[in-house]
Amino acid sequence: MNLQTNYLGLKLRSPIVVSACPLSENVDNIVQMEDMGAGAVVLFSLFEEQIKRESAYYESVLAATSNSFPEAQDYFPGLDDYRVGSDQYLEIIRQAKEQVDMPIIGSLNGITDAGWIEYAQLMEEAGADGLEVNVFYIPADLEMEGVAVEQRYLDIVRRIKANVQIPVAVKLNPYFSAMGNMARQLALAGADGLVLFNRFYQPDFNIYELKVNPSLEFSDASEIRLPLLWLSVLSGRVNASLAATTGVQSATEVAKYLLAGADVTMTASALYKYGIGYLETMHDDLRTWMRRMKFESVEAFKGLMSQRNIADPSAFERANYIRILEGV
Numbered sequence: 608m609n610l611q612t613n614y615l616g617l618k619l620r621s622p623i624v625v626s627a628c629p630l631s632e633n634v635d636n637i638v639q640m641e642d643m644g645a646g647a648v649v650l651f652s653l654f655e656e657q658i659k660r661e662s663a664y665y666e667s668v669l670a671a672t673s674n675s676f677p678e679a680q681d682y683f684p685g686l687d688d689y690r691v692g693s694d695q696y697l698e699i700i701r702q703a704k705e706q707v708d709m710p711i712i713g714s715l716n717g718i719t720d721a722g723w724i725e726y727a728q729l730m731e732e733a734g735a736d737g738l739e740v741n742v743f744y745i746p747a748d749l750e751m752e753g754v755a756v757e758q759r760y761l762d763i764v765r766r767i768k769a770n771v772q773i774p775v776a777v778k779l780n781p782y783f784s785a786m787g788n789m790a791r792q793l794a795l796a797g798a799d800g801l802v803l804f805n806r807f808y809q810p811d812f813n814i815y816e817l818k819v820n821p822s823l824e825f826s827d828a829s830e831i832r833l834p835l836l837w838l839s840v841l842s843g844r845v846n847a848s849l850a851a852t853t854g855v856q857s858a859t860e861v862a863k864y865l866l867a868g869a870d871v872t873m874t875a876s877a878l879y880k881y882g883i884g885y886l887e888t889m890h891d892d893l894r895t896w897m898r899r900m901k902f903e904s905v906e907a908f909k910g911l912m913s914q915r916n917i918a919d920p921s922a923f924e925r926a927n928y929i930r931i932l933e934g935v
Contacts (some may be wrong), residue, residue: 608894609904612646614848614871615737615774615800617710619646622865622905623889626852626873627652627714627739634702636883641707643886646871648709649739652716653696653726693726700733710736712776716743723763724770731771740767741778741805753784760789761796768797776800776850781833790837790845800848801841802873803834825876830854835867842868842913856880858892868910 612622627649630636637648696713703711713730715723715738727738742763746756760777767775777798783789790801811820831854838849851864852873864872877885902908910916 608897610893612870612905614647614850615776617647617736617774619710619871621646621890622871623861623886624649624871624873625878626875627741628875630875630878630883632699634699634706637703638706639883640886641709643884644890645709645886647712649712649873650699650714652714652741653693654716697729697733700730700735704734712737712739714739714741716741724766727767727771731773735773737774737776738767738771739776739778739802740764743805757783757789757792761792764793764796764798774799776802776848778802778805780805781837786837787840790841794845794847798847800850801845802850802852803837804853806853825879826854828854828856828860831860831863835863838864838867838869839913842910843915858889858896861889861893862896865905865909866912868913
């Protein structure tokens with residue numbers, strides 16, 4: 608069985624990619640991911656807030672020590688700790704590239720382009736094969752119009768693409784009023800790939816302590832329906848690679864996403880539940896399904912059930928919804 612696929616112009620040995628998560632903070636974990644068959648790893652995210660905090664700390668150190676003698680090195684308050692997070696991030700990229708052959712994709716998470724350009728360049732210099740941009744922005748300002756939100760995404764993509772040579776993927780949310788058009792605009796702005804979908808933080812309430820509870824639950828296989836729809840619609844219609852990153856719990860979701868037209872599927876929750884070794888099980892199960900269906904390669908069935916290729920394209924549209932209701 609040939610599991611090879613192409614994503615962001617990169618040749619991957621498998622369509623199963625580890626999505627951005629803290630598991631990749633440890634290089635030994637990344638090595639194990641490759642051993643278990645992963646096609647690539649998207650590193651845990653470097654956050655815009657982290658970059659700003661480190662920069663602010665550095666500025667405060669400079670202000671506090673600007674009148675000191677250079678010989679008084681012991682006076683500097685923790686300069687060795689400056690940019691620890693970001694420096695370590697870059698070091699993980701370097702070490703991972705020395706120890707594995709699969710592509711390593713850096714991840715930046717933020718809402719503006721402040722600081723992103725420099726760190727995108729630094730990730731490229733450290734050896735990252737690609738970059739995933741996670742624009743985690745909730746437009747809570749009631750005065751902000753949809754076009755302004757879209758423009759924010761497009762500006763970030765254009766600025767990053769103007770400053771790096773490595774491919775750039777954009778992690779999208781499903782809340783744009785015209786999702787298909789936004790996907791096309793991002794591709795035209797230079798995005799090499801689109802990742803569907805970002806799961807925004809959604810707080811819960813403690814009704815007895817009257818507090819907002821921060822909570823983040825693992826994704827579930829039942830969540831694949833929305834990205835499955837949009838991958839099917841976008842497949843072959845936008846000039847960008849497509850990745851699915853929600854609800855990938857088993858080879859079943861991998862197969863469905865690939866049939867819809869995804870180039871790769873990304874998983875993290877399943878690895879938290881069952882361990883990194885579960886990647887091997889997912890690959891074995893995917894091969895078993897391919898043999899049963901007589902598919903010799905991923906390319907043989909990728910996009911086979913996209914809207915562009917399916918015999919009844921209306922299955923993705925309102926007509927099929929009405930038929931379902933009529934049959935109840």
